[in-house]
Structures are given as structure tokens and as C-alpha cells.
Amino acid sequence: MWGALLLVGVLVLAGAYLLSRLPDGDRLARQAEAEFEQRLGIGLQIGSVQWQWRPVPQLVVRVVRMRQYEPITVEQIVAVPRLRALWQRQIALEQVDVDGLHLSSAAVRAFRGQDAGLDDAPAAGGWKLAPVPLSRIVFRDLQWRDRRG
Numbered sequence: 001m002w003g004a005l006l007l008v009g010v011l012v013l014a015g016a017y018l019l020s021r022l023p024d025g026d027r028l029a030r031q032a033e034a035e036f037e038q039r040l041g042i043g044l045q046i047g048s049v050q051w052q053w054r055p056v057p058q059l060v061v062r063v064v065r066m067r068q069y070e071p072i073t074v075e076q077i078v079a080v081p082r083l084r085a086l087w088q089r090q091i092a093l094e095q096v097d098v099d100g101l102h103l104s105s106a107a108v109r110a111f112r113g114q115d116a117g118l119d120d121a122p123a124a125g126g127w128k129l130a131p132v133p134l135s136r137i138v139f140r141d142l143q144w145r146d147r148r149g
Helices: 002-021 025-040 083-087 105-109
Strands: 043-052 058-067 073-081 090-104 128-134 137-140 143-145
Antiparallel strands (some): 043 058
């Protein structure tokens, strides 16, 4: 019985330690907006970011909109991190689900020549990219508008 209590205590402490190392949703959203604009020169607006812990730990980003003439919008992005990488302050995602991505050829043209620094790790927080930062990406409800609408 004492062994089981000790194990539960260690798990609770490990979970608390991990939570203390993760940025909260609002801070993460503002940091992502600032870095996106700094690297690409295009403004970004994020509605909300929150951590969900069940059924698996994941980061949920809702209502993403780029500030441009014809904006690229995303209803929801769900990122499932590799937990082992989080302990080492590495950005590594097992899977990313993108729901409701709406883009146009005019909006995508704004990104031409803007790829400098995209592979760099975030500027703040001591985080770095893992050797393979993303294992799988899934798109649902992808809508593309060409130049004729």
C-alpha cells in the first residue's frame, strides 16, 4: 500500500512539474502571433489556445485568421505533442489535425519569398525543434479558391 501511495505521489509531482514547464494558452497565443508576424510580415489573430488532457494531452487552437486582404482562416487546429520531447523542451508533434482551412490563391501568394527563418526554433522560452518536429498532419474541410473565385 505504501508503495502504491509513493507511486501516486511521484506521478502527481511529475505532472505538476510538466505543467509548470508548459506555457499557458493565452501567453502561447500572443507569442505565436508575434513570432508569425516577425518572421513572415503578415499579422495573425488567434481566437483561443488551450491545453486538453483527455483522452490524450493535446493543444487546441481555435479561430485562426491572417490579417491580409483575402485572409487564410482555420476553424481549429489540434496538436498532439510527443510527451517525451516536452520533458526536454523540444517541439515535437505526433499529429496535427487541421479543421476548416479556407485559403485562396491570392492569400497564398503573400507567402512567396517569406520562408526565411521558418525552420528556426521560437525565440523565447528555451524551446528547440526536434529532429523530426511533425510526424503526421490531417486536413478536414479544406477549401481552396482559385483566382476566379
